[in-house]
Amino acid sequence: MTTTETPQKPSLPIVENFTRRAAVKGAFATLGAGAFVAAISPLRQAARNSSAAEFMQTHYSELSPEQKADVIARLEAEAKEKYDADVTIADDRPIPGTKFVYAINLSVCNGNGKCVEACHKENNHDRDTNQSYIRVIEMPKGTMDMEKGSTTYTGAVPKDDKFYLPVQCQQCDEPPCVDVCPVKATWKEEDGIVVVDYNWCIGCRYCEAACPYHARRFNWKKPEVPAKEVNPDQSYLSNRIRPVGVVEKCTYCLHRTRRGKLPACLEACPTGARVFGNILDPKSNIRWILENKRVYILKEELGTKPAFFYYFD
Amino acid sequence: MLRPTNLIFAATSILVVFMIAVVVSKRAGQDGLAPVAEDIRSGTRQELRPAADTGSSKASTTSATTRTHPVIIRQPDGPPRVKLTGFDPQGRSGEVACSTCHSVRQPNLENKTPETLDEFHQGLVVNHGKLACYACHNPEDSDSLKLADGTKVAYQDVMTMCSQCHGPQATAFAHGAHGGMNGHWDLTRGPQMKNNCVDCHDPHSPAYPKMMVGFKPKDRFNAPRADHHDHEGAESHDDH
Ligand code: SF4
Ligand code: SF4
Numbered sequence: 001m002t003t004t005e006t007p008q009k010p011s012l013p014i015v016e017n018f019t020r021r022a023a024v025k026g027a028f029a030t031l032g033a034g035a036f037v038a039a040i041s042p043l044r045q046a047a048r049n050s051s052a053a054e055f056m057q058t059h060y061s062e063l064s065p066e067q068k069a070d071v072i073a074r075l076e077a078e079a080k081e082k083y084d085a086d087v088t089i090a091d092d093r094p095i096p097g098t099k100f101v102y103a104i105n106l107s108v109c110n111g112n113g114k115c116v117e118a119c120h121k122e123n124n125h126d127r128d129t130n131q132s133y134i135r136v137i138e139m140p141k142g143t144m145d146m147e148k149g150s151t152t153y154t155g156a157v158p159k160d161d162k163f164y165l166p167v168q169c170q171q172c173d174e175p176p177c178v179d180v181c182p183v184k185a186t187w188k189e190e191d192g193i194v195v196v197d198y199n200w201c202i203g204c205r206y207c208e209a210a211c212p213y214h215a216r217r218f219n220w221k222k223p224e225v226p227a228k229e230v231n232p233d234q235s236y237l238s239n240r241i242r243p244v245g246v247v248e249k250c251t252y253c254l255h256r257t258r259r260g261k262l263p264a265c266l267e268a269c270p271t272g273a274r275v276f277g278n279i280l281d282p283k284s285n286i287r288w289i290l291e292n293k294r295v296y297i298l299k300e301e302l303g304t305k306p307a308f309f310y311y312f313d
Numbered sequence: 314m315l316r317p318t319n320l321i322f323a324a325t326s327i328l329v330v331f332m333i334a335v336v337v338s339k340r341a342g343q344d345g346l347a348p349v350a351e352d353i354r355s356g357t358r359q360e361l362r363p364a365a366d367t368g369s370s371k372a373s374t375t376s377a378t379t380r381t382h383p384v385i386i387r388q389p390d391g392p393p394r395v396k397l398t399g400f401d402p403q404g405r406s407g408e409v410a411c412s413t414c415h416s417v418r419q420p421n422l423e424n425k426t427p428e429t430l431d432e433f434h435q436g437l438v439v440n441h442g443k444l445a446c447y448a449c450h451n452p453e454d455s456d457s458l459k460l461a462d463g464t465k466v467a468y469q470d471v472m473t474m475c476s477q478c479h480g481p482q483a484t485a486f487a488h489g490a491h492g493g494m495n496g497h498w499d500l501t502r503g504p505q506m507k508n509n510c511v512d513c514h515d516p517h518s519p520a521y522p523k524m525m526v527g528f529k530p531k532d533r534f535n536a537p538r539a540d541h542h543d544h545e546g547a548e549s550h551d552d553h
Binding site for chain 1: 481485488489490491492493494495496497498499501502503505508513521523524525526527528529530531
């Protein structure tokens with residue numbers, strides 16, 4: 001595991017002194033107190049559930065290695081206390097010279113949803129709601145407009161007049177979700193992965209509204225995961241169990257991919273539709289696809305520059 | 314002046330230096346070996362790119378020799394064995410090789426479907442173009458396959474045979490763009506395991522089968538849940 005430090009690039013100088021207290025105070029000044037309380041009620045719950053230590057924690061990028069170790073030890077203890085699970089939370093940093101890119105072969109994907117399930121298990125999603133970072137959209141043939149599809153299909157797949165479009169976070173190079181975050185709780189790292197510091201997120205859900213791919217998920221309730229189903233192999237910025245009232249999203253399984261492994265959804269795909277790799281490596285599979293196949297990106301006109309490609313054979 | 318003691322001293326030093334060099338080079342040789350990966354699913358393995366330079370070019374400034382792990386392609390176990398239903402006089406049931414019957418029967422090179430057979434293989438579903446059985450099976454040695462030019466191919470190397478017709482798929486496979494895989498994207502950190510053709514495609518009826526959709530997230534946009542009144546999204550309902 002590499003532990004290179006991230007030089008922090010200031011992205012949007014909305015709140016220069018980005019403390020959560022300032023954001024909360026600012027919000028109180030703008031909104032009526034009653035409306036504000038209603039709007040942030042999940043956060044109110046979250047605040048009640050979080051320890052004083054958690055509330056005092058500084059931004060991830062400002063934590064010293066010792067502070068990080070303390071935070072991680074605290075989170076591991078909390079997982080034991082709340083979920084009765086022995087977990088290891090690592091601080092996986094980007095591998096220098098790596099930019100992750102994903103591609104899906106839509107001629108091969110048959111919409112069976114094994115990737116959806118694998119993501120659910122790998123990332124300790126709430127069992128009750130079957131949460132996952134992937135939605136597979138059943139699409140009428142002849143369009144790439146994801147708003148025309150449906151996610152509620154069942155039965156035997158593939159259906160003759162349909163194709164299947166799996167959508168998860170596209171790890172945009174111009175991520176609107178990052179731009180709108182008022183407290184910089186989400187940012188893009190050097191390997192292209194857009195991450196969320198769940199301990200810094202105030203749950204305003206601006207990012208969820210800003211994402212054109214519906215890729216972000218909000219924790220409306222405390223995720224329920226039985227102790228024996230908890231994936232203990234965790235990372236601070238990815239699959240550790242998220243608290244209630246925060247936003248989360250696909251991290252390209254950074255707790256796996258930053259250790260050289262393939263993402264969980266790719267390994268689970270029975271049709272072999274998914275391809276993952278480092279676009280900076282000229283010999284990579286992903287480069288061969290970009291150079292030899294006709295590739296599409298979703299909602300290209302928005303200028304989000306996804307690191308996620310779709311192609312047909 | 315050359316004295317015998319000097320000569321002996323010089324010879325011994327040279328010998329010692331040489332021995333050290335041999336030991337060091339042996340160690341280096343061991344380090345350079347590609348580590349053998351534990352194959353998670355099958356005992357057989359085949360290396361596709363044993364020493365491909367897949368390390369990222371930027372990261373390889375420190376060490377010139379980056380270790381790479383293999384891409385392991387699963388192989389079929391070997392020629393199929395036919396399970397016998399009955400028992401022999403000693404009460405043993407058994408398996409027989411294809412050649413047990415086929416070495417004593419005349420091959421019908423024309424035959425294309427199980428329907429035209431009068432014995433055996435009648436339940437087989439065959440839907441693979443208009444190929445005759447002996448387009449792929451080897452009439453000379455029924456425990457092996459054959460290429461279009463008659464070259465014998467072992468069942469384990471079935472991919473060689475498939476690839477003679479399915480070239481674009483074979484090319485895509487070689488670039489990781491066809492077929493499922495497991496393990497590592499970064500071969501400097503660990504191996505990668507890949508399926509072979511017949512893991513996913515029935516060779517007699519190769520169209521990928523339909524599947525049933527199993528797992529579905531209960532997306533809150535789809536339908537409100539009957540018990541869903543915890544709009545605070547909380548564990549407790551006290552100040553409701
Ligand atoms: S897909 Fe959505 S969540 Fe992911 S980086 Fe782009 S805007 Fe952000
Ligand atoms: S890469 Fe990982 S986090 Fe992203 S959708 Fe796949 S399984 Fe989920």
